[in-house]
Amino acid sequence: MKGKSFKEQERQILEDIILHRRTELGDNFIDREIPNVVLERLLWSALQGPSVGFSQPWEFVIIRDQSIKEKIKACFEIENEKARKIFSDKPSYNRLNLEAINITPINIAVFYKPSSTPILGQTSMNKMGVYSVCLAVQNLWLMARAENLAISWVSLLDENKVKDILHAPAENELVAYLCIGYVKEFTELPQLEIANWEKRKRKEEVIYYNSYNHPQ
Numbered sequence: 545m546k547g548k549s550f551k552e553q554e555r556q557i558l559e560d561i562i563l564h565r566r567t568e569l570g571d572n573f574i575d576r577e578i579p580n581v582v583l584e585r586l587l588w589s590a591l592q593g594p595s596v597g598f599s600q601p602w603e604f605v606i607i608r609d610q611s612i613k614e615k616i617k618a619c620f621e622i623e624n625e626k627a628r629k630i631f632s633d634k635p636s637y638n639r640l641n642l643e644a645i646n647i648t649p650i651n652i653a654v655f656y657k658p659s660s661t662p663i664l665g666q667t668s669m670n671k672m673g674v675y676s677v678c679l680a681v682q683n684l685w686l687m688a689r690a691e692n693l694a695i696s697w698v699s700l701l702d703e704n705k706v707k708d709i710l711h712a713p714a715e716n717e718l719v720a721y722l723c724i725g726y727v728k729e730f731t732e733l734p735q736l737e738i739a740n741w742e743k744r745k746r747k748e749e750v751i752y753y754n755s756y757n758h759p760q
């Protein structure tokens with residue numbers, strides 16, 4: 545067979561990385577710098593992601609500046625208060641720590657940059673561009689785990705305020721705001737499962753064969 549082929553042991557490594565990739569929460573992060581060479585590997589993995597029409601519609605802002613992180617954190621606090629009211633019937637919301645903005649050495653804001661010309665494959669479903677950016681994020685997240693780095697994805701943000709803070713081009717869309725750092729320990733289960741917020745869905749709940757109304 546031409547091209548790279550993987551051995552069982554290598555497949556297991558990927559399975560392990562997928563299994564152990566986690567979202568870590570604020571108080572688990574430690575004060576330790578991320579070497580530039582490691583950051584470069586994370587960015588490399590993002591840039592290897594698949595994209596509709598090979599459009600690579602992603603842009604990344606690497607944030608190390610503490611004053612910028614503080615502005616983003618202030619933005620989070622406002623949105624978090626709004627969310628707290630929405631989930632007022634769930635007291636456990638107050639125990640969730642949904643960001644690690646100013647306690648992680650690197651934040652990365654990931655943007656979708658729409659194209660001004662038609663993209664192969666994106667002419668019927670415009671969302672394919674944003675989906676492509678999500679795949680770059682997933683690549684980066686898995687590589688981060690392989691580097692024993694943790695990620696906290698913050699989505700309780702006002703997109704326009706974040707764009708203003710980062711001087712982002714008007715047409716860009718914020719897809720992900722990632723806080724990256726080393727942690728005391730990696731959590732076995734998703735934090736929201738530990739907090740009894742959600743459970744992992746069973747395979748039978750989400751996988752259908754041939755069509756939605758076909759007997760299993």
Ligand SMILES: Cc1cc2nc3c(=O)[nH]c(=O)nc-3n(C[C@H](O)[C@H](O)[C@H](O)COP(=O)(O)O)c2cc1C
Pocket residue numbers: 565566567568641642643696697698699700733734735736737
């Ligand atoms: C699109 C997206 C947005 C998310 N936003 C947040 C967030 O605002 N705050 C947070 O703590 N985690 C956020 N997460 C992490 C999820 O809570 C987490 O992926 C989920 O609970 C499963 O846990 P795991 O990543 O450890 O498998 C987000 C994840 C995704 C994919």
